[in-house]
Amino acid sequence: MSRKTFQRLSLDDRRRSLMEATLTCVARHGLHGATVRRITEEAGVTVGLVRHYFGNKDDMIRNAYAYLVGQLTAQASESAKHTVAAPETQLARFLRANMTAPNMSEEKVSLWATFIGRVRHDADFAEIHRDGYREFLNVLETLIEPVLINHQRPHSIAACKRHAIALNGLIDGLWMEGALNSGLYGQDILPDLVIEASERLLGIPSGVLANAQPSQQPQSEVS
Amino acid sequence: MSRKTFQRLSLDDRRRSLMEATLTCVARHGLHGATVRRITEEAGVTVGLVRHYFGNKDDMIRNAYAYLVGQLTAQASESAKHTVAAPETQLARFLRANMTAPNMSEEKVSLWATFIGRVRHDADFAEIHRDGYREFLNVLETLIEPVLINHQRPHSIAACKRHAIALNGLIDGLWMEGALNSGLYGQDILPDLVIEASERLLGIPSGVLANAQPSQQPQSEVS
DNA sequence: TCATTTATTATACAATCGATTAATTACAAA
């Protein structure tokens, strides 16, 4: 008899709510199980709003993917910028962050992988992926360069880029397999493992990253 | 008026035909676009055979995933075993194989990623993934150990396993990002890059893998 | 050559999909 009571949200709030519901459903049921009805139910609204805010389902999913990549790269950038620690500490913190929660979560990896499958056939997905990848590489290069300089390693732009590509591959691969946690080893070994591996990849002395101060002082009194 | 003429295949042939058609459709249209009708049309049969050979669609997809992982690990194992080259050559060949076609293909990466998204919620998918991952790690450990021994590096079981995890992460990450080819760099730089990075990760002298003989003789007359 | 088996086709079915439209109602402005 009575209609559902509802609240009128601002355009940004409602769109974000729908995108987050979309990600939740994709993570929970996969792309083929993320139906308009399930997504809108998750968001607490009715199906008509999809058309109203995104035109159609595909566009809503595209926007949700961009939203996800934005989150992933944002937390990557954030942990890199506007910190005043030593370069070694910054890089070490960045590496550890990618090997621990909340960055390394089964849900995020599942989402990321699920969407990757569409990059081939959808130009919008490809662009979103490329932008996120570029951003991640840039952050890595920025973090790597001063560390290389500090330890008298070659640090040309080309060298930094090459190191960033390798390091990104290492992080991506471990991030994925680690989050899926096949049970072949404990996830807790990954932070130290990626730190040690990065030291070797960059050719800097062992312990430079592992012993970097996790707190704020830029390596005072290292007797 | 007339029915479609058909050929009766053996159980294995028909099942394989349907699994390959499934992979083709998933790669081409994604999981949600790989419908029973499209798959069976791709295989040149009618929809009824899905029930006859797999019971239902989900079981057919599960089998197709296992078939894919089997292919991926088989070509990895194959390039490692029953070769008589030097350990350095074997490892280098394995690394290069994973950074070049046909192993590194956009289609395989897309398929792999698409299915990864289901590992979380489907125990069968999780098991298939875990088995493939374990096999890949085993192959890597087998390849790494003699190389470490040859160059007087620590080569305990634990050390080999640790190296295998790191190397596998590096390979996985570069395999994925490389195959997707975002255009930020050429795919052709990856074979040399992964070789060089692996030398550093293993702590063996530069050039040991890069200059390993790609042909069959096990390093005769080295200067 | 004929009978038997079963792989395969053809068709139908209920359920669910995304999209669309018109009727409501929450909210801000007047």
Add this chain to the structure above:
DNA sequence: TTTGTAATTAATCGATTGTATAATAAATGA
């Protein structure tokens, strides 16, 4: 309080989904 706007609901549409069943024909052995 009243009015106007548009965000939201509710209901419906045709298309497509996966599954089930019966009819058919290809292969096999006697």
